[in-house]
Amino acid sequence: MAFTRETVEQVSAQRSEPSWLREARLQAWEAFERIPMPDSQRDEDWRRTDISQLDLAAFARTRNGANAPELSGPETLPKGVVFNSLERAVRDCPDLVREHLEPAAGKFMALNAALWSGGAFVYVPPDVTVELPLQATYGAESAATSSAAPALFPRTLIVVDRGGSLTFVDHFGADSAAVASTLSSAHTHIVVRDGARLQYVSLQERDERTWHFSTERAVIGRDARVDVVIAALGGGLSKSYVETVLAGPGTEANIVGLVLTDGRQHVDHQTLQEHRAPHTTSNLLLKSAVKGHSQSIFAGLVRMPKEAQQSDAFQEARALLLSEHAKADAIPKLEIIANDVRCTHAGAIGQVDEEQKFYLMSRGIPEREAERLIVTGFFEPALERIPVEAIRESTRRALAARLGTIHHG
Amino acid sequence: MSEPSLLIDNLHVTVEGREILRGVNLTVPRGETHALMGPNGSGKSTLAYTLMGHPKYKVTAGKVLWKGQSLLDLTPDQRAKSGLFLAFQYPVTVPGVSMVNFLRQSLRAVRGKEVAVRDFRKDLKSAMDVLKMDNQFVTRYLNDGFSGGEKKRAEMLQMAMLKPEMAILDETDSGLDIDALRIVSEGVNSLAGPELGVLIITHYQRILNYIKPQHVHVLYRGRVIVSGGPELVGRLENEGYDNIIKEFGPADDDAPQAAA
Numbered sequence: 209m210a211f212t213r214e215t216v217e218q219v220s221a222q223r224s225e226p227s228w229l230r231e232a233r234l235q236a237w238e239a240f241e242r243i244p245m246p247d248s249q250r251d252e253d254w255r256r257t258d259i260s261q262l263d264l265a266a267f268a269r270t271r272n273g274a275n276a277p278e279l280s281g282p283e284t285l286p287k288g289v290v291f292n293s294l295e296r297a298v299r300d301c302p303d304l305v306r307e308h309l310e311p312a313a314g315k316f317m318a319l320n321a322a323l324w325s326g327g328a329f330v331y332v333p334p335d336v337t338v339e340l341p342l343q344a345t346y347g348a349e350s351a352a353t354s355s356a357a358p359a360l361f362p363r364t365l366i367v368v369d370r371g372g373s374l375t376f377v378d379h380f381g382a383d384s385a386a387v388a389s390t391l392s393s394a395h396t397h398i399v400v401r402d403g404a405r406l407q408y409v410s411l412q413e414r415d416e417r418t419w420h421f422s423t424e425r426a427v428i429g430r431d432a433r434v435d436v437v438i439a440a441l442g443g444g445l446s447k448s449y450v451e452t453v454l455a456g457p458g459t460e461a462n463i464v465g466l467v468l469t470d471g472r473q474h475v476d477h478q479t480l481q482e483h484r485a486p487h488t489t490s491n492l493l494l495k496s497a498v499k500g501h502s503q504s505i506f507a508g509l510v511r512m513p514k515e516a517q518q519s520d521a522f523q524e525a526r527a528l529l530l531s532e533h534a535k536a537d538a539i540p541k542l543e544i545i546a547n548d549v550r551c552t553h554a555g556a557i558g559q560v561d562e563e564q565k566f567y568l569m570s571r572g573i574p575e576r577e578a579e580r581l582i583v584t585g586f587f588e589p590a591l592e593r594i595p596v597e598a599i600r601e602s603t604r605r606a607l608a609a610r611l612g613t614i615h616h617g
Numbered sequence: 618m619s620e621p622s623l624l625i626d627n628l629h630v631t632v633e634g635r636e637i638l639r640g641v642n643l644t645v646p647r648g649e650t651h652a653l654m655g656p657n658g659s660g661k662s663t664l665a666y667t668l669m670g671h672p673k674y675k676v677t678a679g680k681v682l683w684k685g686q687s688l689l690d691l692t693p694d695q696r697a698k699s700g701l702f703l704a705f706q707y708p709v710t711v712p713g714v715s716m717v718n719f720l721r722q723s724l725r726a727v728r729g730k731e732v733a734v735r736d737f738r739k740d741l742k743s744a745m746d747v748l749k750m751d752n753q754f755v756t757r758y759l760n761d762g763f764s765g766g767e768k769k770r771a772e773m774l775q776m777a778m779l780k781p782e783m784a785i786l787d788e789t790d791s792g793l794d795i796d797a798l799r800i801v802s803e804g805v806n807s808l809a810g811p812e813l814g815v816l817i818i819t820h821y822q823r824i825l826n827y828i829k830p831q832h833v834h835v836l837y838r839g840r841v842i843v844s845g846g847p848e849l850v851g852r853l854e855n856e857g858y859d860n861i862i863k864e865f866g867p868a869d870d871d872a873p874q875a876a877a
Contacts, residue, residue, distance in 0.1 A: 562672065567709035570669050571719075571775060572697035572727035581722065585713025585758070 210268045210356055213237055216322045219269070223325070228306055229298060236312045236321030243315045256505045256537060257447050257476040262419055267391040268356035269323055276326030277362065281342035287333075291342055294327025294363055304331060308365055308397055314449075316393040316421035320361045324395070327363035332372035332404070341375040341407075341598060346394070362394040368404040370429075375407040375596050380422075382415040382442055389417040389444070398426035400434050402456060407435045407596050411606060413442040416471060420446035430456025430485070437594055438465040439603055440475045441610040451480040454488040454519075464593045465494035468583075468607060469502035469534075470614045476505040481523070483516035483549075490520070495590045496527040497583050498534035499614050507539040508553070516546045523553040528586050530560065530579070530614075580611055622647035622814050623668075623783055628679035630660075630667050637663040639839035640679065645783070645832075648811040652825055652850070653818045655836035656858045661818045662706060664836070665787040669703040670696050683783070698727050702781035704772040706788040711759040716771065717741075719759050720778055727779050744777035748804050765792035773804040783814040790824035802827030822854045835861055842866050 216237045220230040245264075246254040276293060285291060290301060297305050312318035328344035346362040368374050378396055392414060400406045406426070414420050420443040428434050438450055452461040467475050481490040496504035510521045527536030540553040560582050568578035587607055594600040623645040630638035637660045645651045655661050667674040668681065670693040681688040683699060691699065711719070720741070724732050741755065748770050760768050769789055776784055786805070790798055805828050809815055817828060825833075825847075833849040834841045837858075843849070843865040853861060 561709075563709050564711050566669075566671055566693060567705065568711065568719075568723075569693035570697055570703055570705075571723040571779065572694050573723055574694045574726065575692070577722070577726070578694075581714055581719070582711065585711055588713030588758075 210265050210359075211319070211323065215269060219323060219325055223295060223298075225298060226302060228302075229309075232309050233322050236318045239312045240315060240318035240322055243318060246315055253478060253507075254447070256507075257445070257474065259419070259445065259447075262391075264391070266357050267359040270358045270360060277328050277344035277346045277364075279328060279342070279344055281338075282340045286336045286338060288336060289333065289338055290329065290331040292329055294329040294365055295325060297329035297331075297365070301331065304367055305329070305365065308367065308399055310397055310425070314423070317395055317423050320363060320393045320395045323359075324361040324363040327365070328378075329365050330367070330374065330376060332368045332374045334369045335371040336369075337373040338375070341377055341596070343377040343379060345379040345381055347381045357388040357390060359391040360393070362392065364396040366396070366398045366406065366408070368400045368406050370401045371403045372401070373405040375409075375599060377409040377411060377599070377602075378424075380410070380412045380414055380420065380442075382413055382418070389419065390415060392418050392420045392422075392443075394420070394422040396422070396424045398424070398434070400426060400428045400432045402429040402431060404429065404432045405434075406432075407437075407594075407599060409437040409599055409603065410439070411603070412438075412440045412446065412448075413606065413610075414444075414446070415442065416444050416473060418443050420444075421448075422446070423449040423451070425449070425451040425453070426461070427453045427455055428459045428461060431458040432456065433460040434462070435593075435595055436461070436463045437599065437603060438463070438477065439606060440465070440467045440477070441469070441606060443473065443475065445474045447476045447478070449478050449480070451482070452490060453480075453482045453484060454490060455484050457485045457487045459485065459488045461488075461490045462593060463490070463492040464590050465492070465506070466587055466590055466603070466607060467494070467496035467498070467504045468587075468610045468614070469496075469504060470499040471502060472500070473502040474505075475503070477507070479506070479508040480511065481509070481521050482511045483519045483521060483546075484513065485515060486517045486519060488516060488519040491522045492524065493590050493593060494525045494538075495587055496525075496536050497530055497586060498527065498536055499530035501531075501533045503535040503537075505537045505539075507541065509541045509543065510551055510553070511543045512546045512549050512551065514545050517548045519546070520550045522551075525555045526586075527557040528560065528583065529557065530583070583611060584608070622684060623816070624682040625664075626680050626682070628664075628667070628681060629677045630663055631675050631677055632663060632673060636677070637839055638667065641836070641839070641841055643834055643841055643844075645814050645816055647782075648814055649832065650809055650815040650817065650828065650830045651832045651834065652830035653816055653834050653836055654820070654822070654850075654853060656862075657820065659836045660839045661820075661836055662787055665703055665706075665785050665818055668696075668785055669693055669701065694726065697779070697781075698729070700782035702776050702779055702784045704769075704776060704784060704786045704789050706791060708760045708763075708768045708772055710761045712761050714759045715756055716759055717755040720755065720775065723775070724778055740778060744774055747777065747807055748773055749800050750774065766794065766797040769793055769797065769801055770804075773801055777804065777808060780808075781813065783816070784808075785816045785818065787818045788820065789817070790819055790821060798824060799827060822850050825850050835865070837862055837866050840867070
């Protein structure tokens, strides 16, 4: 076994961590040991994503390097804003970190909670606006610590206090020099307090030999607004939980997902729009374009308990199949108890429209380029929902770059 | 008469296994304006799509020479690059792709080189002025949410930008009110001349009040049954298709078989 209880104790001891964190790590480790490996035969969540080929024993935790993200942002930040590694935040603002330690809810989340290091932390004080985007780039590491393949445990904690405003990007990058398959198990926890505003982007461009597991969970306070952009362009197999919890009245959450895959890539998004208060609005749009033998799976749950009266939830999933062997699945699921709510979902899976292609070609545009233009157009409504222009443009560029490799690969 | 630019010889075309064109012969010399008229279902649009290379239309016999070369081996984009243009009867909506981006890409493809932004803007502005189009028009998605008239004007805008040598206008007049028809016709007339041959496909003579063809062909049941001068338009207007068909059309036993 590549990971052991000793590994966890070692990680904690090397950092002279406070006992509360050490305890939390060990609890997570116990949860990890207790929870069986997800099984596509047995676990509803994993029915369409088979990881029986994943051998955790083949992986070893890398040294600190790859788990410590590169943090980037403007040179000076407004007074009171904290932007640092999560490791550092444990020393500098332990109360904030401790308050937001979450019990691990699944096998990989538990593994992350037990073994993470480095990490990213940002705190925005009340009524403070951070104008420019902050970014954590989690690279990969080509050399493992031993003969084992590298395992990465990215962890980001974002806290935007009352009336604050922030744009944040988690970038899960690839190492082109990677020689072995990589395990990447990421967790981002987001707290947006009353009246605050967050634009969050998760850009996943892992190597195609990477197993990527992630949970991105946002808990949103009264009258706050969160825009989440999930772009999944890389990874061999990925399973991502994207969860928004609308905890206070008047809360708004917009989730935009973009998936563009090729080869044997398998991307699985499981989303949750949980309305815990009245007058809340959530709106999800997921667009997948799949090529080769790749596959995009979307399972979206909208939960509206009694407390969610007079709330709106929308969900839309659209997929474009770019080859005959590519697949897409969309499974919407509603749990509606409240009786005075609006809830809609729409979904469609289609192919590139031959009439559109002919029309563009009749104007001199070659077939491949015409197809590329149609795919770009397919993503455009999702891109338009991204409110911050810099983020919209960088997402557009990432998509265009991936589209380029898909069409010339 | 100048060198034939477009020569269609005994063209047979099937759509989904059904023969629609049954031996079309038609010649449009360089720089001339011809009208192809015919009642509904005679095969007018099939001819237009076939000339542009729509994959649904299968040529089973005959040939098409374009500037002395065989047209039928070319892909639709190659046909466009060779100077052929089709104004669609039903322009296709492409959501998420703006008119201006599309036009630039199209122009770059047809010319085979990058187009300077300043020249592009200048050409676009003057073409839009002729067609009385608003500036913001080109920021909209291609044909998305356009009215019937806007779609047809957008087709003319593309034609003006791409400067083809031969334009096939497939029922460009349909769905246009009289003002829009006049604007579109003026657009065509401003481009027509020795550099541009035009084949106007229409059911009605109305557009031919604005765009004057040198020659008129009547298509019926997949064949050109009569070709003549502009006077044929007047005859059609006064007598309708019935008399013309009676005089030049095939015997009844020659009618195409409906698909089983």
